[in-house]
Amino acid sequence: MDKTQNNRAWFLVLPVLVLVAFSAVIPLMTVVNYAFNDTFGQNQFFWNGLGWFEDMLQSERMHGAFGRQVLFSAIILAIEVPLGIYIALNMPKSGFWSSFCLVLMALPLLIPFNVVGTIWQIFGRVDIGLLGHSLAALGIDYNYTNDPLDAWLTIIAMDVWHWTSLVALLCYAGLQSIPQAYYQAARIDQASRWSIFRYIELPKMAGVLLIAVLLRFMDSFMIYTEPFVLTGGGPGNSTTFLSIDLVKMAVGQFDLGPAAAFSLMYFLVILLVSWVFYTVMTTLDKQEGK
Amino acid sequence: MARITLSNLAHSYVPQPKSEADYALKQMDHVWDDGGAYALLGASGCGKTTLLNIISGLVHPSQGRVLFGDADVTHAPTAARNIAQVFQFPVVYDTMTVRENLAFPLRNRGMDPAYIAARVSQIAAMIGMEATLDRKARGLTADAKQKISLGRGMVRQDVNAILFDEPLTVIDPHMKWELRTQLKLLHREFGHTMIYVTHDQTEALTFADKVVVLHEGRVVQMGTPQYLFDTPEHTFVGYFIGSPGMNLLDADIQGTVAQTAAGPVPLGAAYAPPQGRTQIGIRPEYVTMSASEGLPARVLRIEDVGRHRIIRADVAGTHISVIVPEGQPVGAQLTHVRFDPAHINVYANDWRVKGTR
Ligand SMILES: Nc1ncnc2c1ncn2[C@@H]1O[C@H](COP(=O)(O)OP(=O)(O)OP(=O)(O)O)[C@@H](O)[C@H]1O
Ligand SMILES: [Mg+2]
Numbered sequence: 001m002d003k004t005q006n007n008r009a010w011f012l013v014l015p016v017l018v019l020v021a022f023s024a025v026i027p028l029m030t031v032v033n034y035a036f037n038d039t040f041g042q043n044q045f046f047w048n049g050l051g052w053f054e055d056m057l058q059s060e061r062m063h064g065a066f067g068r069q070v071l072f073s074a075i076i077l078a079i080e081v082p083l084g085i086y087i088a089l090n091m092p093k094s095g096f097w098s099s100f101c102l103v104l105m106a107l108p109l110l111i112p113f114n115v116v117g118t119i120w121q122i123f124g125r126v127d128i129g130l131l132g133h134s135l136a137a138l139g140i141d142y143n144y145t146n147d148p149l150d151a152w153l154t155i156i157a158m159d160v161w162h163w164t165s166l167v168a169l170l171c172y173a174g175l176q177s178i179p180q181a182y183y184q185a186a187r188i189d190q191a192s193r194w195s196i197f198r199y200i201e202l203p204k205m206a207g208v209l210l211i212a213v214l215l216r217f218m219d220s221f222m223i224y225t226e227p228f229v230l231t232g233g234g235p236g237n238s239t240t241f242l243s244i245d246l247v248k249m250a251v252g253q254f255d256l257g258p259a260a261a262f263s264l265m266y267f268l269v270i271l272l273v274s275w276v277f278y279t280v281m282t283t284l285d286k287q288e289g290k
Numbered sequence: 291m292a293r294i295t296l297s298n299l300a301h302s303y304v305p306q307p308k309s310e311a312d313y314a315l316k317q318m319d320h321v322w323d324d325g326g327a328y329a330l331l332g333a334s335g336c337g338k339t340t341l342l343n344i345i346s347g348l349v350h351p352s353q354g355r356v357l358f359g360d361a362d363v364t365h366a367p368t369a370a371r372n373i374a375q376v377f378q379f380p381v382v383y384d385t386m387t388v389r390e391n392l393a394f395p396l397r398n399r400g401m402d403p404a405y406i407a408a409r410v411s412q413i414a415a416m417i418g419m420e421a422t423l424d425r426k427a428r429g430l431t432a433d434a435k436q437k438i439s440l441g442r443g444m445v446r447q448d449v450n451a452i453l454f455d456e457p458l459t460v461i462d463p464h465m466k467w468e469l470r471t472q473l474k475l476l477h478r479e480f481g482h483t484m485i486y487v488t489h490d491q492t493e494a495l496t497f498a499d500k501v502v503v504l505h506e507g508r509v510v511q512m513g514t515p516q517y518l519f520d521t522p523e524h525t526f527v528g529y530f531i532g533s534p535g536m537n538l539l540d541a542d543i544q545g546t547v548a549q550t551a552a553g554p555v556p557l558g559a560a561y562a563p564p565q566g567r568t569q570i571g572i573r574p575e576y577v578t579m580s581a582s583e584g585l586p587a588r589v590l591r592i593e594d595v596g597r598h599r600i601i602r603a604d605v606a607g608t609h610i611s612v613i614v615p616e617g618q619p620v621g622a623q624l625t626h627v628r629f630d631p632a633h634i635n636v637y638a639n640d641w642r643v644k645g646t647r
Contacts, residue, residue: 158467185381197447199394205383206506257437 034260035106060263064237072241073220076159080216081209083160084167084264088175089201091168103171105165106281117229120158124230148238155239158226163216170212170254172207185273210281214274221270292358292450294345294483295323299354307352314340316507317354320453324359327474327482328512328636329494331530338487339378342453342502345485346375348384358450360610367555378455380439384428388419391427392441398445409445416472417441418465438468442468444476451483458493469495491531503527519573520633525640528571534600534611535646536571536635543568543643552585552606558631559645564638574611576598576633579620584628592620603627 035052037045087105092098119229124144127130135142138146146152172230186196224243227233233248234241238249246266250259301315310316322328323578330338337518343349345356347368352385355364362370363443374395384392392413396406410617414420418436422430426515427438440457454473458466477484488494493570495515502512503526510524515531522528528536541548541555548555548570579587579601587603587610599620601612610627 106355126312177535179378181379182383184343185377185442187348188346188373188375190372192398193396195394195398199383199385227363 016077031260031263033258035264036261038257052257053265054264056258058256061237061245065240065242066095068238068240069221069242072155072223073157073217076079076163077213079156079160080164080167081213084164084212085171085205085209087168088171088205089197091172092272093176095241100170107263108162108165109169111162113225114229116158116162120154120161121230124154146235148235150269151235151239155227155230157174158230159220159223162226163219167212167216168209171205174208175201179202210278213281217277218270218274221273251281265267293324294451294484295355295357296322296345297355297357299344299351299356299534301337301344301351301353303347310320313349313352313508313640315344318509320407320502320509320512322483322485325482326483327477327497327499328483329486329492329498329501330484330487330504331489331501333495333530335505337507339455339505340487341585342375342455342487343453346373347371351409369444371449372446372449373453374443375453376440376443376455376460380432381437381438382427382430383434384426387424387426388414388430388434389423390439390492391438393421394443395442396447405562409447411577413441413445416444416476417469428617433462433465435467440485444473447480449482451485454484454486455516456487456489458488466493472495482615485512491533494517501531503530505530522571523634523642525569525571528573528635532573532575534641536573537577537608537610538569538571538637539605539608539610541568541570543570548634548636550585551604551608552587554579555585555634556631557627557634557636557645561636561643561645564636564643568643569640570629571635571637572629572633574613577610577612578630579612579614579624580626580628581623582626584626586625 006278008060027118033045036048036050038048038051039045108116121130124142126136128184132144141147142150144150182200183196186200191199217218223241223249224245227239227241228247231239231243237245243266246259246263249255249262291538297319298317299315300317302313304312305459310313313452330341332338340349343350347356347363347366347370351364358371365481383394386394389410391405392410396537401409410423411420414423417440419437419441420433422434427435432439436457439513443454443457450549458469461469468494471488471646473484476482486494486591488497488498495555499514500512501515501516501518503510505522505524505526511518511522511527518527518531522531522536523537526536527537539548539550539555541550543549543557543561546557546560550570555566557570585605587605590602590604590609593602598616599614600612601620603610603612612627636645
């Protein structure tokens, strides 16, 4: 076939470019504008260079929020990924119970974020919440509004409850794609349960697992609504994660410059970490293929 | 190593089988001798894989028992049976190297690493894959995968039996011959019980001491290749073994004579009048063309297959094959076919009827 080169075809891309510009690039540019300028209102801007960035990089407050954010993401990944795999491995493979489990697992994923926050906010209350009240009745001193540790545990429990299903469902899909013949061969070769997992199931799940880890990382690193509804960042600043702090700074204190500078860095961190994840996992995959 | 006994065995993939047709394997009683080399032959879908899977424990029979030696293993899991099986569709662990693939069954049994290394290189030499030992199994060609799969089946020396399910289908003819020789050697050296499924009768006849023919879920005959060739117990065996297969002619059996549509045929023995549909069977090797003796025949065509020629002839509407040995002339004056009475078998409803001499 002869392909004719017609550069006017580029015009066909134009609508998409315009759309993306309006939905992403132009709003982002206002953030960039705020990040490099200072203003006293009335749309008057003064060039501030990297000032806000330097301020933010040295800010104790931001270091704290960043540390909490990293810790939170690390904890929930460390819980949700193994737990999700474990659940997927133990789910029924076919029949009524398999469909039943799938529906049950999908339920938490369908609940809006602020509702999840509210559910747990009430669930954990010592006076009327099932969880809080039961714990209190057992003589455990639990109060997520006063105790930072309790607040953390509640937020982690909430996130695990909300999102482990996603990891489990993705892994389940990966597991279902393994032909029965592999399990038969493993039985003939007298492979242990662990070997079957390590050499058959894990390699076949690796692709979806990569996606699951990426999604959970990005989502947890940007988490806002649920902890905001549940604890509002407290007690003190103990559950103030990056996005909560950012909103406090931008909307609460109207420090738009620092907030803009920070959100740009925030964005770059997420991009960077995701890219690193992706490259590492895919090169690992390629090495395996050699 | 063990004798394998199938007692009263039957299997159906349907949970509540209603009729005989629901059974993939019909009821059978068979003993596979310790150290025997068996070839399992049969048409597609006749239950060969099912039978192997039952022996290895991948499938649990709906009825009957499986014994290894004197031990009842009907409910024993596959791992406890210590059996090797090479699958019809090769399975390789694609994240492992070829070496790890071959070592996998030994590692799982916790063998000594030095022994594993030695054994793996032996097997690699047998399947001709020494050069690729350190490659990942992913991305290898289909025949390399089949060889790895075969190698994994042979690597353990202490197994009770080795089951091969059409292990050489995609391997090129020269390598096939080589591997078959290796299997023979392995058998001679260790004396494992081996069951070898194949569609290819030359493969079966060169490999096996005994041939087992499976037809529609039933073992129709088990015996030495020569015995199966001379006295097929079932018309399917006659048709399936030998090239071309046995000729069958509808006939009325009257004592020592079979009345066919084309005329009478003398038999080598006397038969009581059998029940049902009766046929006589004669191998093309024992049919000769003649000018006047036997049944009138019309030659349809002559095929030259190298060592001999095959004549296809029409005898009163039935097609008959005749093998003409090398050097024997074929001419237009040959208008009759003669059957050697000593090699005629009589069948009633497809099963052989014994005659009295
Ligand atoms: N898992 C299964 N579920 C239901 N029916 C099955 C299953 N496996 C095999 N069968 C049926 O049982 C019969 C015997 O199948 P089997 O695979 O044992 O045949 P085979 O002799 O190995 O055939 P081939 O030469 O094609 O490999 C077939 O009719 C097949 O459709
Ligand atoms: Mg088969």
